[in-house]
Amino acid sequence: MKVTDFDYYLPEELIAQVPIEKRDEAKLMVIDKNNKEIEHKIFKDVIDYLETGDCLVLNDTRVLPARLIGEKKGSGGKMEFLLLKRVDKDNWETLVKPGKRAKIGSRFTFGNGELKAEVVALGEEGSRIVKFEYEGVFESVLDRLGQMPLPPYIKEKLEDKEQYQTVYSKERGSAAAPTAGLHFTEELLSEIKNKGISLVFLTLHVGLGTFRPVKAEDITDHVMHSEYYTLSKESAEVINKTKEMGKKVIAVGTTSCRTLETIGDDNGRVKESSGWTDIFIYPGYKFKIIDGLITNFHLPQSTLLMLVSALCGREKILNAYNTAVKEEYRFFSFGDAMLIK
Structure with a gap:
């Protein structure tokens, strides 16, 4: 299968530069994976497609303000530094621009010298x-x-750092947001929970890869x-119980999907686990855990x-992507959403 098999035409003006004012009022395209049906909704309507006993799996990673000048x-x-991942307490794998000035032994300062590298x-x-x-504490600095x-x-400057965080973000460590989760509000999550749908959290720290x-x-x-x-014992138990009851496990974002499919066994069960995943999911893959997916619209020829x-x-x-272009959906990180059910 060629990378060019995953191409589509996207006008540049449909790439969302700023987040929508009300997170849950983005457009939502609903696709039934068992037929050709496409529906056009608003994101808060996602609750109508979730049933009592279902389980939503969300990634609670928190984005680090990882760009340093x-x-x-x-x-x-x-110089511009972009933190990719922590090697140990004070050592980080980092992209540095211009790289030719960043030879071994080179030293740098940030702010008024409160941070040195x-x-x-x-x-x-x-x-x-x-x-x-x-x-003091590195994260505070x-x-x-x-x-x-x-x-x-994204060329526009962000007015508020929290606009690039999910409302349930907690575990610091990502170099990018799990953007499908940006559409949820506290109110929508409460409504979903009150309908008898389990909210389960895992953590996957998104890399710039x-x-x-x-x-x-x-x-x-x-x-x-x-x-x-990382997936906790408590989260694993809820997911397994959902599967045993014959209810659906819906991943919020490709990061949650990749984590569950990494941990899941051939019997469709998960267990408490942590580690590194490099799972690559492409057509032909047999899903073990997820029954549905909430996601954004992704770049042409991308792994997502x-x-x-x-x-x-x-x-x-x-x-569906060509339809989204015709209907002028907003694409990528701050764009509109898709539910595959």
Whole structure:
């Protein structure tokens, strides 16, 4: 299967640059994976497609304000650092621009010198391992000095950092938001819970590999990035009980989907687990856990588009995307949503 099999035409003006004012009033496209039916709704209508006893699985990761602007010690040259993942307490794998100025031993300062950094090693794919020096708690320093690491297709500046966080975000560690969850409000979550639908949380820290293009011509030659996940015993028990009752497990976002499918066994059960996943889901994959998926609209030729094609069928998904373009849906991180049921 070729990467070009997952292409579609997207006018640039449909790429959402800012979040919608009321999170749950984005458009919602509803697709039945068993037929060709497409419905056009508002996101808050998602509750109408959930039944008592069903289970929504949400990713409670919290995005770090991982973009730092600093100066190189000595020359004073402006530098941009993007934190990818923590290696240990004070060492981070980081993308540095311009990279040619970030040789091993180079030192940098941020803010009024309250944060300092030194390149201690070279990482993978042009990244650097950087050791940070600071007083107090690193996350607090980062909250003061860091900016949200918005995807490259978003050119507008974010007014409020919380706009790029889900309302249930909790566990810090992501370099990008699990954007399907951005549509939920506290009120909608309460309504869903009151209807007798279980809300279950797991954590997968989203890496920037999410935005990396598939460079291999044949998709089976693509190597996925790895991301850290954790699922608690309590969450696993609720998911298993839902399956035993014959009710549906609906993943909120491809991150929740990938985590569940990594942990799930051939009997359709999950257990308490944590680790790194590099699962690559594309057409031909047999889903073990999820029955439905809430997701946003993804980039052409991306691994995420391949994942939803695996669940719903490539031709059906591409037809849905072309319909979304005609109906002027908003695309990508701050865009509209899709429910595959």
